[in-house]
Amino acid sequence: MDKREAPPDTFLAMPTYLTVELVRLIRREAGGGTSRPGRGRGGVVRWPHVIVLACLADEGALAQREISDRVRTDPADLVGILDDLEGAGYAVRRRDPADRRRYAVEITEEGRRFLRADLERLRERDARLxxxxxxxxxxxxxxxxxxxxxxxxxxxxxxxxxxxxxx
Known part of the structure; x- marks a missing residue:
């Protein structure tokens, strides 16, 4: 970018503007997500999916409400994310034996393998960025x-x- 194309100095002094530009760069570099087999959204795993998987890997089996609270995702949105993860074989919902009204969500071994590979890909992208x-x-x-x-x-x-x- 030459000086004629540079944003006005007013914007270059604004952390929010710089953050927005950094997010745009990250999105361009990301290319929209990682394609993986699964139902819903064309089988594309995005940040919310990876964050939920990481939460499950770190915390173990959790109720959907607990996941929603931990990752700050609307419970209705979480249902779609879990549907995608379950469809891809990365997570499984089971009835909680202690409370049959509640489902516990667990990461599968396939989900752990995917998470490890995706985190490596994300680290490589960070190194480039x-x-x-x-x-x-x-x-x-x-x-x-x-x-x-x-x-x-x-x-x-x-x-x-x-x-x-x-x-």
Missing amino acids: FAALTPAETEQFRALVRKVLAHHDPRFADAAQGGSAVP
Whole structure:
């Protein structure tokens, strides 16, 4: 991009504008998701699917409501995500033996394999996207974003203070 095409300095001074442009870059690089066999949405696994799988891998079997609360997804939207994951063989819903009115959702071995492979793909994409930064700058970037998020969302508080975060 040459100087004639650069956004006005007013926008370059706005963190929100820069964040939007970064999200656009990430979306271009992502190409819309990962194609995998399954029903619904053409078998494409997107961020919400991967986040739910990671939640299940980290937490074990959970009720749909617990998943919804943990990943901050509307319960109605979660149903579609779980339908896709179940259709692809990545998750399974079973009646909770302790409460037959409730379903527990578990990640399958196939889901774990997919999650490992997809996380590796995402790490490789991050390496490409953030290649201009040194490792120290990348960590500083992560810390600053976590700090902003923690200010508005307590789920990020531990990560912002150097606590655990997904590698």
